[in-house]
Amino acid sequence: MQFRLVLSIMTMLACVPGLVAQSESPFYPTPKTVPEFWSAVQFEIRLGNYERAAERLNSLLALEPDDKTLMDLLKPRPDSKDEGIAPFLRLRNIPTWNKDVRKNKEAKDQVETLIGKLTTAMKNELTNPVRIRKYVNNLAASPEEAAFALNELRKSGTAIMPEVVKILKERTNPAVHSALLQALPELAIETTGGLVLLLSQADAKLQSELIDVLQTRSNPRELTTNATTDPIPTYWKLLGDANTTDTVRAKVRATLEKLFTVDLDRQPDPALRKPQGQLNAIANRFHNDKANLRVLGGDEKNEKVHTVWVPDGEAVKETLLSRREALTYYALRYARWALAQQSDFVEAQTTFLTVAIEQQALLQPGTPLADAAPQLQAILSGASFAFLQDFMHSAIRDKRTAVVLSLVRTLGDRAEIKAAQPEARAGSEFRPALLVQAMDYPDPRVQFAATEALLKMPGSPVHLNTDRVVKVLSETLLAGIRGAGTPQALLGDPDPVRAQAIVNSLRQIGYRTEIAPTGRELMRRLRLKADIDLVLIDHHLPDPMLVDMLAQIRADRRGKALPVLVIASPEGVTPISTMTSLGRLALIVSMLDLPENPSFYGDIAQLTRDQTQRASEDEQKKMLLARHQAQVAYITKQVEDAGFQLSQELNAKIAYVSYLTLPFHPGQNLEKSLTTNTLVSLYERELLILQTLIPADLRRGFSLYPIDPAREIVGVDEVPIQTWRMRIPEETAPSELQRRRLSNLLTTIAEHELKLSAELNPQVESNWKIVQERLPVNAALRNPDLETRLEKRTRFYHNVRVIPGVFSSITIQEQINQVVDPKAPILSPEEKDMMALKALSWLRKIAIGQVKGYDIKPAEGVLRRALLEETMVVAAIEAVERITSKEVQQDLLNVVISVARPEPVRMLAADATIRHIQANGVNVGKQQIQSIIDLAADEKGPLLAKINSLKGILTPDAATTGNLLQQYQPVAPKPVPMPMPMPKDPE
Numbered sequence: 001m002q003f004r005l006v007l008s009i010m011t012m013l014a015c016v017p018g019l020v021a022q023s024e025s026p027f028y029p030t031p032k033t034v035p036e037f038w039s040a041v042q043f044e045i046r047l048g049n050y051e052r053a054a055e056r057l058n059s060l061l062a063l064e065p066d067d068k069t070l071m072d073l074l075k076p077r078p079d080s081k082d083e084g085i086a087p088f089l090r091l092r093n094i095p096t097w098n099k100d101v102r103k104n105k106e107a108k109d110q111v112e113t114l115i116g117k118l119t120t121a122m123k124n125e126l127t128n129p130v131r132i133r134k135y136v137n138n139l140a141a142s143p144e145e146a147a148f149a150l151n152e153l154r155k156s157g158t159a160i161m162p163e164v165v166k167i168l169k170e171r172t173n174p175a176v177h178s179a180l181l182q183a184l185p186e187l188a189i190e191t192t193g194g195l196v197l198l199l200s201q202a203d204a205k206l207q208s209e210l211i212d213v214l215q216t217r218s219n220p221r222e223l224t225t226n227a228t229t230d231p232i233p234t235y236w237k238l239l240g241d242a243n244t245t246d247t248v249r250a251k252v253r254a255t256l257e258k259l260f261t262v263d264l265d266r267q268p269d270p271a272l273r274k275p276q277g278q279l280n281a282i283a284n285r286f287h288n289d290k291a292n293l294r295v296l297g298g299d300e301k302n303e304k305v306h307t308v309w310v311p312d313g314e315a316v317k318e319t320l321l322s323r324r325e326a327l328t329y330y331a332l333r334y335a336r337w338a339l340a341q342q343s344d345f346v347e348a349q350t351t352f353l354t355v356a357i358e359q360q361a362l363l364q365p366g367t368p369l370a371d372a373a374p375q376l377q378a379i380l381s382g383a384s385f386a387f388l389q390d391f392m393h394s395a396i397r398d399k400r401t402a403v404v405l406s407l408v409r410t411l412g413d414r415a416e417i418k419a420a421q422p423e424a425r426a427g428s429e430f431r432p433a434l435l436v437q438a439m440d441y442p443d444p445r446v447q448f449a450a451t452e453a454l455l456k457m458p459g460s461p462v463h464l465n466t467d468r469v470v471k472v473l474s475e476t477l478l479a480g481i482r483g484a485g486t487p488q489a490l491l492g493d494p495d496p497v498r499a500q501a502i503v504n505s506l507r508q509i510g511y512r513t514e515i516a517p518t519g520r521e522l523m524r525r526l527r528l529k530a531d532i533d534l535v536l537i538d539h540h541l542p543d544p545m546l547v548d549m550l551a552q553i554r555a556d557r558r559g560k561a562l563p564v565l566v567i568a569s570p571e572g573v574t575p576i577s578t579m580t581s582l583g584r585l586a587l588i589v590s591m592l593d594l595p596e597n598p599s600f601y602g603d604i605a606q607l608t609r610d611q612t613q614r615a616s617e618d619e620q621k622k623m624l625l626a627r628h629q630a631q632v633a634y635i636t637k638q639v640e641d642a643g644f645q646l647s648q649e650l651n652a653k654i655a656y657v658s659y660l661t662l663p664f665h666p667g668q669n670l671e672k673s674l675t676t677n678t679l680v681s682l683y684e685r686e687l688l689i690l691q692t693l694i695p696a697d698l699r700r701g702f703s704l705y706p707i708d709p710a711r712e713i714v715g716v717d718e719v720p721i722q723t724w725r726m727r728i729p730e731e732t733a734p735s736e737l738q739r740r741r742l743s744n745l746l747t748t749i750a751e752h753e754l755k756l757s758a759e760l761n762p763q764v765e766s767n768w769k770i771v772q773e774r775l776p777v778n779a780a781l782r783n784p785d786l787e788t789r790l791e792k793r794t795r796f797y798h799n800v801r802v803i804p805g806v807f808s809s810i811t812i813q814e815q816i817n818q819v820v821d822p823k824a825p826i827l828s829p830e831e832k833d834m835m836a837l838k839a840l841s842w843l844r845k846i847a848i849g850q851v852k853g854y855d856i857k858p859a860e861g862v863l864r865r866a867l868l869e870e871t872m873v874v875a876a877i878e879a880v881e882r883i884t885s886k887e888v889q890q891d892l893l894n895v896v897i898s899v900a901r902p903e904p905v906r907m908l909a910a911d912a913t914i915r916h917i918q919a920n921g922v923n924v925g926k927q928q929i930q931s932i933i934d935l936a937a938d939e940k941g942p943l944l945a946k947i948n949s950l951k952g953i954l955t956p957d958a959a960t961t962g963n964l965l966q967q968y969q970p971v972a973p974k975p976v977p978m979p980m981p982m983p984k985d986p987e
Helices: 002-015 034-047 050-062 067-074 086-093 101-126 129-138 143-170 174-186 189-199 204-215 220-225 232-240 246-258 275-287 323-341 346-363 374-381 385-397 401-413 434-439 444-455 466-482 496-508 519-528 546-555 578-590 600-609 617-641 648-661 677-693 721-725 736-755 758-774 784-794 809-819 829-848 857-866 873-880 886-897 903-920 926-938 943-954 958-967
Strands: 306-312 315-321 488-492 512-516 534-538 564-568 800-804
Touching (some): 034 050, 050 101, 174 204, 189 204, 189 220, 232 246, 306 323, 315 323, 323 346, 374 401, 385 401, 385 434, 434 466, 488 519, 496 736, 496 809, 519 534, 534 546, 546 564, 546 784, 564 784, 564 809, 578 736, 578 758, 617 648, 648 758, 800 809, 829 857, 829 873, 857 873, 873 886, 886 926, 903 943
Parallel strands (some): 488 512, 488 534, 564 800
């Protein structure tokens, strides 16, 4: 009877609408609270019912549990050994929660949400000041409570220190204070960093107590292995501080001598026999990255991974800095402590200024110190010349480019005449003036700044290097003219195929590159012009061999500080992969109007303009398929013409790169197009359709662009592109036959790039960056034994780096970034342009006599070249007019007869030509004279008078004047309106 009653009730419930879908598990009651839902999640997982577990997890999060509820979940259960967050982290190990892609993704997102909430709750609980103060007070309770409190404080790690510092300073309860001091040595070593910082700012009594705390740790010497916990710099501060009590000073000295075996009186260097000398030495070690700052995983990427303790009102706090920032922080901190003990300590002043100037150079590269840090520049400007002189010598010796540059500019702004005079040495010897020495510094910024400083000196030049000044100005101007500011690389490689591959990679990252097949040719080109920014040398380069080559580069004035990359290329290897070559070719092809499918982009563009006419999905699919097939066919033909044998793998790669570059077409940039509402829907349709067109073996496990998971997309897998990349086998070193094929393909790519119009070049390079990110990146071709041998040979040369054979422009860019000094980076195009314009301005002043004592004649060639630049022509005209050569006169007249030049420029050039002819005679040819005669017949407007003046000077002819007079018609003056009568003054 009871069984029938239960069965009847269950049948009735099953008939109630909505209850069937919400049926609960028969193994546990309906969960209502967060702990119950969590138990249900675990139970369903044990049964393997992951869909049901995901539903329970969703219900748990729907209750929006607070921190306390979440912390209760972390407590161990009686029937389980699990404790903490481990059971929740294991949820990530479940590969599939639901067969439905969208629901599976939602479940995984819910797991991450729950873990995030738990992590936040744990952090909030462990850093709660009320909790920390509670357990600190319990340290003075019974032994059992004290032991439990100590364990709980350990769980909080370094998070307890801000509140602990406040409690130590308050001293409200002597018993708690004493118990806390006894417990501090038992805490993790990381917490000691907060105590060391507190030691530097506490009162005398607390300082004495903290010294005892640091000494009573189980291994106090271990503290010195990490900059964060090292107390020795703070001991030097206390020892030299005038406010330190005798008791603390004696305890510090005893600690240094007994525990760390340091005795000031026995230091061999007199500067280190004082605490301020020790602090300055430590600051220098940090600045030179030779201190005890540990190497961490994020250092190479300059991530903020280093913990540093800093003051925070009455407490202390942790902050994360990058390695550079941490080194600078400690260096400035200890140099400032040294100056606090002795303000006229010159060595500490030099250290502080060096660190501060180089820090500013890293923060704002290329910005003058006066603009980046006016207060620091004011301090530097107010120093004595003797200090600046010694500072400059040490900075030049240590190759501190940012410091030398700031000092040179400071001396120039002060018009410091002593810096332009030869320096007297012992006896009757002299050495070049300080600014002349700076002109030999291997950085172009410093050379130009020193030249400007010398030109600013009052009176006639006293440095005896006037020709050198004009030469530097000419080189600076030429560097700005030659490549419109583009960085210039010089490659030494005897193999033309390998060299051309590297040239292509360098061009893709913005470098113009010249090739030298021998070491002699490389040195000749390096000395020819001062426009080289980067040198690359393949270790096969002959005449001379590598070590002698490096010695010559470093001995050369222009090559002293250039970054040098030595390429450890394996024998017979072309340093570029087939995949990279195909990707570049596909990008170029995607921007060509293919004969097989010329109207595709026009049709698509029409769709974006005319929102009223919508092509059907079939029509769009047909257009996309046609374009994709046309690209594949075209790329395949170019690959076959280069000598490649088609295979399944090669066909797959061609289809992939075509798919990858299909969105790029003339006049359209993908990144920009996706930001405009007009094109978003179009490109979404294109990409969705296109993904169905790719062969099935490529489409599986591959999705190039993110797709909204809320959409119903049939036949498209949403797996990241990295999955597909893993299916492309990594390329090995190519054979000789493969090298020839790659060489042919590179030539084909270069020919196709020439077909593109010049205005598309910026778009090509912008889109190439996107393509590169999606190409499978091959590891650089390496020969570890060869690299080790080369590193041994080159280790004595500054700013030289051995790199493996490279397969992509990304690889070579990474190597360049590591060899270039971040405080003195390669000149940017903007800097080159700015320096060139300044150099031209100084040459003009020299030419017109505003700056006396310099000969403008050596700059004639580069000034004539500047006549061709629109941004420089006006100043160049004024400068060359004073040069008496016939070539100058001919160049000026060429500007006049060039109808493409702006009329004001031609007017200025005409005046200059007239004056030049009157001063130096006629030095132009018959063809130029005929051009002037022809212009006189056609020219109109104000320029006509200037043209006729030149014609009259060059070909005086009375008959011509008479003919012109016969054609003259007087111009009637315009009537002048009568002025209005002035109103009469009222009587």
